[in-house]
Amino acid sequence: MTTENIKTRKAYRQGELLFVPLSKDEMSEFDPENKSCSSWKKLQTNVLREGEATGHMHEVITQTPDVASILAPVSQFIRGLANMASIGSEDRMLMTTGQVDVVHPEHRPLSLPEGNYLVIIQREYDEVKARRILD
């Protein structure tokens, strides 16, 4: 991932999910169309995350089909964005070509403008290491 040192980044949040917009440079290293990049695979779903305890899902809703794609990391060790922790297996990438809504039964819908986002899960500390929040 890029080593460009961005001090303050804009992000969106719904519950424990953070949507961090990716710049073109950052995206070029992730771009799944680039055959040399095999770190991400496209998922055939609109579900970003499913709550372990409640079963409630963060879902991507679009007005027209093929506006959004969700990708999951394939390899275990993907370097994170500048200043941020490395990418975990539950993190996702959301690529959109238009405005999309992210819905969840407990949270208000989140409208995201067109763009590419790294979807990371808020984390918390335990004695051994930082881990993703279990919802």
Added chain:
Amino acid sequence: MYLTSRYAGYGRGFWLSVDNGAVDVRTKHEDVHIQVYHGRIVQQTTTKKHECTILKYGRERITKKARKIIKQEFFEPGSLEAIKKGGLYKKQADIAFCGTKGTIKCFSTSCGARCKEVFKYDNGVQAYTASIWRKNFLLKRPNGRLWAQFHGKVSLRSNPIAERLDLKATDLGLTTIMQQNTWSVTIYDTDGVKVVTQGQVENRQKQGKWLERGRTIYYLSGVPVSRELYEEPSDKWNAYEVLKVSNAQLRCSLLTKMGYDNLIEKVKPRIIETSTDGGELLEIDTHAPDDNNRGIDQIMRMIKVICPSTGQKYVLRVPPAIQCYEQARQWTFGLREESIGEGASLELAKET
């Protein structure tokens, strides 16, 4: 009205003025017939293989299938698609609901807000009347038997309630149609006698005793828990154990039952910092022995955060070295500790 060509190729461009008459556009998939009067488009008819749509500008749009009108929408004069104020603004037939087709009628207030929706099955039985003023909502099956009863106001949108409900879900997917965060539901069997699902939702989360398809399930803030845990007085719980529950949602549910003030009373944390949004950075003495070999920290640092959607308080653990609330919050967003120290941060443009 003007007809112009773009990107048609060299020598093929044209510009035509049409004041009165009709223009026909034919493509592979549809035919469009446009009627022009005094230079203005007054009507547009789009014909596809099985469907025909007639748009009368500033008046209405009619959709026909096999020469039968299936949808009529009425617009405010002078507008293209603003719904007609004060009365019927949409009538739609052939909507499948509960295995039967029916017709929906939508009404608006004098201000142009959606206010009422009525669904009638083709056999004449009224499935529901939803209104933004009513606090109760009754749903009936095609045989006229009571299907479900909701307490709470519904939200009316462009797509009808009949299409928004999820008939396969135990609660019929009510979160999509309810306007408020707190409501209750009772769903009956096909005879309309026996209750099969019943329960209450608070802050968009299932709460208390629920009957779901004949089974009793106990919920604490949306998390299904055992009856023992639900009924046991929270005074008996060990607050330190509750704080160590690994699932954040379950931990939040238990803390909600226990009461945040009660937790503070039990573990007596040191409040390091209080933020303007009500969040806190806390330090708790875990009373773990010095020589414990399980790697348990003797000091636990946590932040209390408040969810903007549900208003619920969550307590998240952060590394013990973190010194202030904002640093702790930024750490939970995934920023590295050393970067936070150097001033890196995530700024939330929108939070739900």
